[in-house]
Amino acid sequence: MFVIHKRVLIIFFTVVIASLLCAAVTYMLSEAAEDGAKERIIIDAGHGDPDGGAVGQRGTLEKDVNLSISMKLAEVLEGKGFSVVMTRTGDKGIYDDSCTTIREMKRSDMRARLSIMKNSGADLFVSIHMNSFTNKSANGLHIFYSKNHEEIEPLAVSIQDRVAKITGAATHAVKTADESLFLMKKPPVPAILAECGFLSNEQEEQKLTDSDYQAKLAWAIAEAIEDYYL
Ligand SMILES: [Zn+2]
Known part of the structure; x- marks a missing residue:
């Protein structure tokens, strides 16, 4: 009798320990899957030498401000665990060297x-x-989203709301992007185009070249993205 009892106990504990191990492994795997499942975001710093984009009243080139904000945005998003792909990290556009x-x-x-x-x-x-x-005198934010991915509209609105709240920038109606814009015509992934302010407005130009202001902008955009994917 005692021997059977002992065997039953051994089987019982073996099953309990095996179950606990299984549960632990499953938990670790699901955690790992969650870590790896954070979305991948492409950050596109508009323009790039020789295409400077808009030119400010004080001579600021749009390409420089775009890159500076994009780099800051990448840093915040990576800190939040997103995977980030940059279209450019240097001053130059990403054209083929054979172009003349x-x-x-x-x-x-x-x-x-x-x-x-x-x-x-x-x-x-x-x-x-x-x-x-x-x-x-035109100033403020103009946020657009790709027409073929209308599901992204709430994120576009949220980006505008958050940026406006933290920077005090003026807001405008969030709209679908003009399809004459090559990258926004039928993008293969949901796309948002953020016009972060007017370089033609001298006061706004001054703000947009300020590193703290750029950091606030980047932070607000990243927060909106994080919330959207929660
Ligand atoms: Zn531009």
């Missing part, structure tokens, strides 16, 4: 950015730009 004319460079650059969208396995494309207008 500005026109060729521009086309090649656009195709290269589209190719990153197609091939990086990303969940979202965020393009950072600055605005410019003939009316020098």
Whole structure:
């Protein structure tokens, strides 16, 4: 009797320990899966030498501000555990070296950015730009999203709300992007284009070149992205 009892006990404890181990392994695997499952975000710093983009009243080149904010945004998103793909990290556009004319460079650059969208396995494309207008008093944010991914509209709205709240920048209606914009026409992933302010407005230009202001902007965009994917 005692021997049977002992065997039953051994079997019982073996089963309990095995179950606990299984549960622990399952938990660790699910944690690992969660860590690896954070979304991949493409950050697109608009323009790039020789295409400077808009030029400010004080001579600020849009490409420089775009890159600076994009780098800051990448840092915050990576800190939050997102995987980040940058279309450019240097001053130059990402055109093929064989291009000789500005026109060729521009086309090649656009195709290269589209190719990153197609091939990086990303969940979202965020393009950072600055605005410019003939009316020098125009100011504030203009956030657009790709028409073929309307599900992304709440994120576009949230980006505007958060940036406006932290920077005090003026807001405008969040709209679908103009389809004449090559990268926003039919992007293979949901795409957002953030015009973060007007370089043609001297006061806004001054803010947009300020490192603290850029950091606030980047932080607000990252917070909106994090909330959207929670
Ligand atoms: Zn631009």
